Amino acid sequence: MPKKSFLIKKLFENVEKMEIDTEMCGDVEDHLGMSWKIRLLRKDQKLKVYLDCLEKIDNPESLISTGGKFKFNGKEQIFFHDFTKIENSKLAILEYWSQNSNYLKNGSAEIEFLVEIDTEKSIGIKIGKEKSRIFDDDVAKEVSDVVLTIAQRKFYVSKLTLASQSTYFKTLFLGKFVESEKSIIELKDIDPHEFQIFLEFLYGESVLNGCLSV
Structure with a gap:
């Protein structure tokens, strides 16, 4: 299949109270073997979505x-963008909305990206399957x-x-560890994508390709 898709969305509340040059961030999410995040930036009297x-x-x-569809409180538009390498080995930031606070609903901004990745046009990147x-x-x-938290990602699981x-x-x-009494535990030196596969295996959702020792 030449294209793979995923949906990522976030509801930001109390947006009208944001100070100039501040931002709100959604949780880091794993899609198609990569990590993604939505950000909302207040710049002067405008809001920008990344x-x-x-x-x-x-x-x-x-x-x-x-490419795909972008929605800001239900207002939809089409986008196309190539993510490429920039500083710190991150891919380029995608910006697609710049409107004033009149577009808010009860002070909130519901943001949604339906992203389609063209696997034939993408170069040098391994596109995984959707979880x-x-x-x-x-x-x-x-x-x-x-x-369980790993590199900013949160996994809500059963002990x-x-x-x-x-x-x-x-x-x-x-x-008899301190962690046994905690409701939030940080795990270090583990790749979040591999841990996602590991959890799917434990929950009977998929078969492991390779091996992750935990």
Whole structure:
């Protein structure tokens, strides 16, 4: 398939109270094996929306060719953009809206990107598959009893599920560690994309390609 797509959205509240030159950020989300984030910037009397692709690349000729639909409080427009390498190995920031506060609804801004990646036009970037299970949506939050954070990403999971299938998490959650009493635990030296695959495997959503030891 030449194109792969995903949806990312965020509701920003109390936007009218933002100070000039300040910003609000959505959570970092994993889509198609890459990390993405929505940002809202107040610049003078205008609001600017950014979609950041946080994927690191080494080749300056690499790019991610995207297009799709953008919505700001229901107002829709089409966009096309090539993410390329810039400073700090980040891909270029995508900016698609610049309007004053009259576009707000009850002081809020609901922002949505339906992103399509053209895999044939993209160069030097491995485009993964869309995740089969989401660990940071409302359903996951309702049934979880612990939050695992990795590189700004949050995974809302069940201690029992992880402890029953991983000796590491059994020791972490049920052992005599300080973390066993915490509701939010930071995990270090783990790739968030690989951890997403690991969790999908534990929850019976997919088969691991390769191996992740946790």
